[in-house]
Structure formats: C-alpha cells, structure tokens
Amino acid sequence: MIDDGLSRGYINDHTGRIKRIWKWAVSQELVPPATYQALATSI
DSSP states (O other), rough: TTTTTTTTTHHHHHHHHHHHHHHHHHTTTSSSSSHHOOOHHOO
C-alpha cells in the first residue's frame, strides 16, 4: 500500500477495518478465536 502512494491514515483505516471484520467473524463463531488472536498479534 505504501508503494501505491497511500497515506498512513488511509492504511491504518483499512487495517483497522480488516481487524474488525475478523473480530466480528469470531463473535459470530465463523472462525475460531485463535485465528483472530494470531492475526492481532502479528499486525
């Protein structure tokens, strides 16, 4: 995204949106909680 010239704020917004999607998926029991935890610690 940086190479595409996107701003830091724009990238942070997108990253946060992706994290919220995974968090929602865990709350709906669509994916195991370990998946979200692994993603949250790697970002």
